[in-house]
Amino acid sequence: MATKCIEYNFREIEPHWQTFWEENHSFRAEPKLSGEKYYVLDMFPYPSGAGLHIGHPEGYTATDIIARYKRARGFNVLHPIGWDAFGLPAEQHAVKTGTHPAANTANNIANFKRQIKALGFSYDWEREINTTDPTYFRWTQWIFLQLFQRGLAYVDERPVWWCPELRTVLANEEVVDGKSEVGGFAVERRNLRQWVLRITAYADRLLADLKDVDWPESTKRMQEAWIGRSEGAEILFALEPKEVGPLKIFTTRPDTLFGCTYMVLAPEHPLVDTLTQPERKADVEAYRKLAAAKSDLERTDLAKGKSGVFSGSFAVNPVNGIRVPIWIADYVVMGYGTGAIMAVPAHDERDFEFAQQFSLPIIQVIEGGEAKLPHVGDGPLMNSPGYDGLPWPEAKCKITADLASRGVAKATVNFKLRDWLFSRQRYWGEPFPIVWVSEADYAKVKAAPGNSLPNTPVTFRANGVTQCAVPLPAARLPLELPSVQSYLPGGNGESPLANETDWLEIWYNVETGAAVPASATRPTGATWVRGRRETNTMPQWAGSCWYYLRFLDPRKPNAIASPEALRYWGTPDLYVGGAEHAVLHLLYARFWHKVLFDLGVVPTPEPFTKLFHQGIILGEDGEKMSKSRGNVVSPDTIIESHGTDTLRLYLMFLGPLEAMKPWSPRGIEGVHRFLQKVWREIIAPDGTISARITAAAAESPELTKSLHETIKKVGEDIENLRLNTAVSQMMIFVNAVQKSPGLTRESALVFLQLLAPFAPHMAEELWSRLGGADSVMLARWPVFDATRLASSEVKLVFQVNGKHRGDQMVAVGTSQDVALELAKANPRIACYLEGKEIKRVIYVAGKILNLVVG
């Protein structure tokens, strides 16, 4: 039932239809799991205190258009939304105010929900999820247990990025230019005990399977670069004090071995102490201290000049037995390869620079480079006895094979990808379902029936005591967060959970997973052991790694989702979100999905087969929107002033969805005018249906043709996410309506169907007023009539030597001969042909006749 308003009163119309949809459950995905499915997913938001930003509705509008369009095409559409609600801002707010982060999060969610509902998005709210809900994170913890059991989670004390301001560690991916990605605070290296996920075990598959996904090329490239696969060889160099054993290095250029004139160890390399000769000790120690004090940022900043120090020791090149000096330099990093390299200054820019600085010898072993070194390019070998003249790819294989036969080399593959630092020292995250016990007690767990321990125990040694990680039984999940006195992490590398003694220190039953506070008396029975819970929590990425699966069956109590739902809905057919997640969320989620695939939980190896990044909307000034610049546009303001239909339409009309584009307050007026025009064409000034619209209205043939063109164009454009030109086409149609003597009711209804995905409230309102059945959304998407698109005449363009010299309407199917005669007879063309010979005629039927004259 439509509203009664006379003018286009979006303030009345929009809430009216939003209520209608809610009451009718209009967007509920069919739970019967029948028919052809379409799953379209947005990257779910973090509900920040600032509320929705104009960038959110851009992508959300695009997916909403797709969802509404696919429903009209008869698909069973799944279009869900939820909240990625663990995270730093809520926790920082909690630290400041002392209130539980859940309270603040709930407020923010309520606000986000209000804003999103006001935009009229067709989400299935019955599937709303929240990553902080224990019924949700129970499964986040469950997936962690699967990783744990498969040996994909381990604990390690390693140099990690520590942010003193945030009092937590951060993953490599979360550190940008030596600052925390969240907040922009300085970070430093610290050795801390951390949970790490073995994402590197999946490096090859994460790389290889990129070929199977329909993603923006740039995003694939970024993941490729991040994974950073390189083929090469590990080569053993004998060391001078033979007892030390050989030095293992990694190189991608075994073909340049004869050009190796020195070796370099990273300052953190474990052999540095052993290899440093007594007389070099002072220098090396000083250098190591200096390198350790430098942040990685400084280390790269100082890339202009190389630094290093001689260890006093020598290694022997296995290929020719030549002694080469071993240096310590921070241009070699410990985290990649073996942390040691053979330096070939003639063919590597960095080695070249270093060799020049420290006057080390440079030997060219690859021909070419026009006498200019370093020559990093291709070429046959030289100065390499036994291999001279060989092309380098062959030389690589041959030298590696020859050394391998002597047991001093091995062809290997290295990745830049590091294992994923998975723990945070914070309160507001999923607790790890892990209890630490002594080695002796671990044996009891192992003996317990039905345990789910990894093949190799996860252990950690502190203060001379080895602790072993024991997973909670899945039936004990979720492990909820205890309430705490303070949300502030200690700053010593432990989370606020470390202060909650009764939660932390427990008697643990190795068979049932039951726990009682250690302060209580030990329950009787041999299965009770002393345990301490893991105090770290998971990073925010955990919850977003698998949320697209929970939407399939969000209330399922005993599984991530039912196997039927997993099979029917599969993975999103379209995933839309910002490009800023190219190597974070999108890589982590792929990793987890592959693990779930290996477990047989999901039927496909990739989570997001088709991905699209919406562009950023800049402020009016062309700068990125930010509070400090004061150029932020809130959707609330626009909804109040122009309505959400205008906002949605404008966001789509602004330009290509993927492009970065500036907001313009003037542009929005134009789109609003368009909607006003639509209203006026259908509704008379007194609020009744316009007299021009009747079942048998005098509709011009041009208008009918334009309608069918519009059906075609809008449909194709939606399929291809070219939403800006779809809007243009609708404008063209409405301009044609204005010029036509009338518009049939049928045509009007069809047009409203096309408009409905973009401006659903107005479409519903006018559809209803025109007496359309039910809701415009329940009508099947119109089909264009190809015969209506055909016209009897087309404009033929005449060109002379490729230049446009005139045109003429001609009958469709005009032959080249006829067209040529028409051209010759055309006075505008004739003058160009006078006294010239037509050497060639190019005729594109119905389009162009090009005469080449000379």
Place this chain on the structure above:
RNA sequence: GCCCGGGUGGUGGAAUGGUAGACACUAGGGACUUAAAAUCCCUUGCCUGUAAAGGCGUGCGGGUUCGAGUCCCGCCCCGGGCACCA
């Protein structure tokens, strides 16, 4: 430095190798109005010209083609990503 995108009127942007500038915005002119708003009509890439028309035009320089914004080569500029990864 390397890897991706881009560069089209005053502005946002359209253009399967086939009429460059669709659709909008802005600006100017006109109609309606006591007036304003709203609406409607006209003009709106640059240059020459009263006009008809012509010339020039898609960052720059070449090339392929009957025909290039589109394809190829070499530059310049802007945006994003990576960056001592051996």
